[in-house]
Each structure stands twice: as C-alpha cells, then as structure tokens.
Amino acid sequence: MRRPACPGHPAGRAVCFLAALVLFGVLGVGLADGERAQRGDLIVSLDGEITPLRLPRDHRAPVAVHVDAGLKTSDGSLLPRVTRIELGLPAQGVISTRGLPVCALRRLRDAKPAEALAACGSSLIGRGDLESFVAVPHQDPFPVRARLLAFNGRVDGHRAVLVHSYSSDPPTVAVVPFLIRPGAGRFGTALVASLSSALGPWPHLVRFRVTLFRRFAHRGESRSYLSASCPVPPSLTAGFFSLARVTFSLAGGRTIGVAIARGCRAS
Amino acid sequence: MPRLILISFLAFALAMLAAASAPAAVAPTRDEYVERLETICKPDAQATQRAMRGARADVRAERLAVAASKFAKASGIFGGTVERISAVPRPSGDSTRLGKWFTYLKRQESYLRRITAQLRAGSGIQAQRLTARFIHNGNLANNVVLAFGFDYCSFKFSRYG
Numbered sequence: 001m002r003r004p005a006c007p008g009h010p011a012g013r014a015v016c017f018l019a020a021l022v023l024f025g026v027l028g029v030g031l032a033d034g035e036r037a038q039r040g041d042l043i044v045s046l047d048g049e050i051t052p053l054r055l056p057r058d059h060r061a062p063v064a065v066h067v068d069a070g071l072k073t074s075d076g077s078l079l080p081r082v083t084r085i086e087l088g089l090p091a092q093g094v095i096s097t098r099g100l101p102v103c104a105l106r107r108l109r110d111a112k113p114a115e116a117l118a119a120c121g122s123s124l125i126g127r128g129d130l131e132s133f134v135a136v137p138h139q140d141p142f143p144v145r146a147r148l149l150a151f152n153g154r155v156d157g158h159r160a161v162l163v164h165s166y167s168s169d170p171p172t173v174a175v176v177p178f179l180i181r182p183g184a185g186r187f188g189t190a191l192v193a194s195l196s197s198a199l200g201p202w203p204h205l206v207r208f209r210v211t212l213f214r215r216f217a218h219r220g221e222s223r224s225y226l227s228a229s230c231p232v233p234p235s236l237t238a239g240f241f242s243l244a245r246v247t248f249s250l251a252g253g254r255t256i257g258v259a260i261a262r263g264c265r266a267s
Numbered sequence: 268m269p270r271l272i273l274i275s276f277l278a279f280a281l282a283m284l285a286a287a288s289a290p291a292a293v294a295p296t297r298d299e300y301v302e303r304l305e306t307i308c309k310p311d312a313q314a315t316q317r318a319m320r321g322a323r324a325d326v327r328a329e330r331l332a333v334a335a336s337k338f339a340k341a342s343g344i345f346g347g348t349v350e351r352i353s354a355v356p357r358p359s360g361d362s363t364r365l366g367k368w369f370t371y372l373k374r375q376e377s378y379l380r381r382i383t384a385q386l387r388a389g390s391g392i393q394a395q396r397l398t399a400r401f402i403h404n405g406n407l408a409n410n411v412v413l414a415f416g417f418d419y420c421s422f423k424f425s426r427y428g
Contacts, residue, residue, distance in 0.1 A: 261424035
C-alpha cells in the first residue's frame with residue numbers, strides 16, 4: 001500500500017510540521033536580498049538555498065529547495081505586469097514524481113487552503129507566500145499577500161507544479177500551473193508559468209517565496225520529490241553550482257532575470 | 268618678434284583653455300559610460316566563457332593543472348579588461364561608487380590569480396575557499412553598480428566554466 005510519509009497523511013503530519021518548522025527556521029535566518037540585476041528602472045532579485053547543505057558525492061539524496069524572487073522599481077513606481085515566470089533549476093538536481101499522487105487542477109479551483117489540502121494533500125510538494133499589487137482601473141493599487149501551496153499535477157499530459165494561491169483580504173483564490181520543461185544550459189529543468197492567462201490583467205507581482213520539499217513512499221521505497229548530490233572529488237570538501245535562475249517576462253515585451261550560485265558540502 | 272610673442276601667447280591661451288575645459292567635455296553621462304564599458308567587456312566576457320569552458324568538470328575530475336591553465340587565461344583576460352575600463356573617464360557624479368566597484372574588481376582579479384596558483388600547487392581545498400570568496404566578492408561588486416544595469420561588465424558565475 002502506498003503510504004506517503006508527509007503532508008497529506010495525518011500520521012505524517014506532526015513529523016512533517018516539525019520538519020517544516022526546522023526547515024523554515026533554518027532557511028529564514030540570514031537570508032539576504034540575494035543576487036540582483038537591474039534593467040532600466042526595474043530591479044530583479046533572487047535568493048535561494050538548498051538544504052541540507054551536506055550531500056553525498058556519489059549518489060543523490062533528498063533535498064528541499066527554497067527560492068525567494070522579487071521585483072521592484074528603483075523609483076518606487078508601480079511595477080509592470082508579469083506575464084510569464086520561468087524558474088530554472090540545476091541539472092544536478094532531479095525531480096521525481098513516480099508514485100506521487102497527481103492533483104487535478106479543477107480540484108483546486110475556488111478551494112480555500114484547507115479545502116485544497118483536503119482534496120490534494122497527498123500531492124503537496126511545497127509551500128510559500130506571495131506579495132503583489134492589484135491595480136484595478138480608477139482605484140489606487142493595493143497590496144495583496146497570499147499563501148501558496150504547491151501540488152504535483154499534470155497539464156495537457158505534462159508534469160506540472162500547480163501553485164494554489166489564497167489571499168484572505170480580499171478573498172481570492174488563483175491556481176497557476178508551472179509546467180516542468182527541459183531547461184537550457186546549466187539549468188536542466190525549468191518551471192514555466194504563464195500568468196496573464198491564469199490571473200488576468202490586474203495583479204502586479206512583487207515577490208514570491210517558495211520551498212519545494214516532499215518525501216513519499218512508492219512500492220515500499222522512500223522517495224523524494226527533489227534530490228541532488230554534491231559531486232566533488234575526494235580531495236575537495238565543497239562545490240559550487242548554479243542553483244536557480246528566474247526570468248520574468250513583462251507586459252510590453254521586456255524580460256529581466258538573474259541567476260544565483262550556491263555551494264554544497266560533500267559528506 | 269612682437270608677432271611671434273603674440274602667436275605664442277594665443278597658442279598658450281588656447282592650450283590652457285582647452286585643458287581647463289577638457290574634463291567637462293570628456294566626462295560622460297552614465298548611459299554613455301555604460302555603453303562604452305559594455306563594448307569593452309563584451310568580447311572579454313565571451314573570451315572568458317570560452318577559456319573557462321569545462322573548468323568545473325576539470326576540477327570535479329581532479330584535473331587541477333588543466334583547470335589552473337583555464338583560470339590563468341581567465342585571470343589574464345579579466346586583468347586586461349579591468350585595466351582598459353579603468354582608463355575610461357567616469358561620470359562625475361558616480362566617481363565614489365565606481366571607485367568602490369574598481370576596488371572589488373581588483374579583488375576579483377587577485378582572487379582569480381590566487382585560485383590559479385592554488386590549483387597549480389594542487390591545493391584544491393584552498394582553491395575551493397578562494398572560489399567561495401570570489402563568488403561573494405563578485406556579488407558585492409554587482410550590487411555597487413546595480414543602477415548602471417551592466418550586462419557583460421557584471422559578474423556572472425555561469426561564465427566561469
């Protein structure tokens with residue numbers, strides 16, 4: 001019998017909650033703005049971490065990946081609308097979904113977080129939060145903060161991460177599918193989302209933070225949604241790799257992106 | 268004779284006038300400065316990328332001498348770039364910030380040289396420590412000139428193998 005070890009199952013919840021607390025505690029400390037780049041008046045930032053830092057040299061081990069990406073203008077003016085996000089993840093890492101339950105997108109539509117978890121908890125692969133400004137015509141833009149839940153899903157037969165976003169003020173639910181695609185260069189995997197079709201014309205994304213982490217069991221074998229190694233020779237104790245790259249496409253055709261490099265320690 | 272004196276005086280006055288007005292005429296705007304520097308940095312950044320191709324794989328496979336020669340090449344290119352861009356007149360309002368940036372760039376150059384030396388000596392651990400500092404210093408350098416919007420003149424880890 002399949003028995004996922006983490007979020008969707010009551011038996012695993014307490015342990016996973018503690019694990020998440022530790023994870024967020026560790027990740028929350030000392031996170032700076034990360035790397036930044038500027039084009040014109042627009043500044044993009046990306047920070048991120050892989051945990052644990054210490055990984056095997058010769059085989060992959062379960063990891064959590066945390067990314068924190070944002071946009072701002074140098075003069076404080078309203079941000080342009082983001083129409084597409086591409087998040088590149090390193091080729092050294094692997095996304096494994098075999099044996100992980102798949103959540104149907106329709107089950108998340110109009111669902112509050114508790115309902116989304118009740119419907120698709122066994123597919124949960126991450127959590128996070130989001131900040132944006134909503135600019136409705138003839139009104140001042142107002143900020144919206146939303147909680148994010150990430151689920152394993154499929155869209156048109158392709159593997160995807162379904163990001164469920166819930167804001168209590170104003171009450172809003174949105175589901176954004178990030179398709180998992182082959183990436184370019186050092187980023188072997190790309191998560192790609194089209195925001196214009198998913199969210200409409202009003203939200204202007206400011207920042208999102210997400211941690212992807214999920215352990216589950218498949219045919220009696222313990223598996224992880226994300227796994228990675230630290231492939232350095234025995235003479236070295238650490239290595240460096242390109243952890244993530246975020247590229248925002250903006251209304252009007254501009255794109256802006258930045259990549260980050262991080263280290264790992266070999267165990 | 269008086270005519271010669273007059274001509275000499277006029278030539279001297281013109282030379283002084285030109286010297287006095289030269290800095291104001293030469294000091295570029297920030298956009299012009301960025302454009303000029305990017306022209307210098309672009310071929311060098313591309314050459315660095317070519318020179319460093321496979322360096323990380325070399326380190327991973329413990330071919331430290333091969334990696335060292337790639338770092339040496341990159342170090343030479345970087346040093347040449349810094350020398351040329353530091354000769355470009357700077358926008359008057361940005362001199363302090365650019366001074367700080369060039370300090371970071373000099374430090375980057377020094378890290379590259381030291382990484383090369385450690386790899387040549389077969390000391391991977393020391394090279395690894397210096398690489399961490401090199402990456403950190405590169406990010407600090409980028410932050411100083413964020414508003415300039417450099418592309419090829421900014422530090423990008425992906426260019427190094």
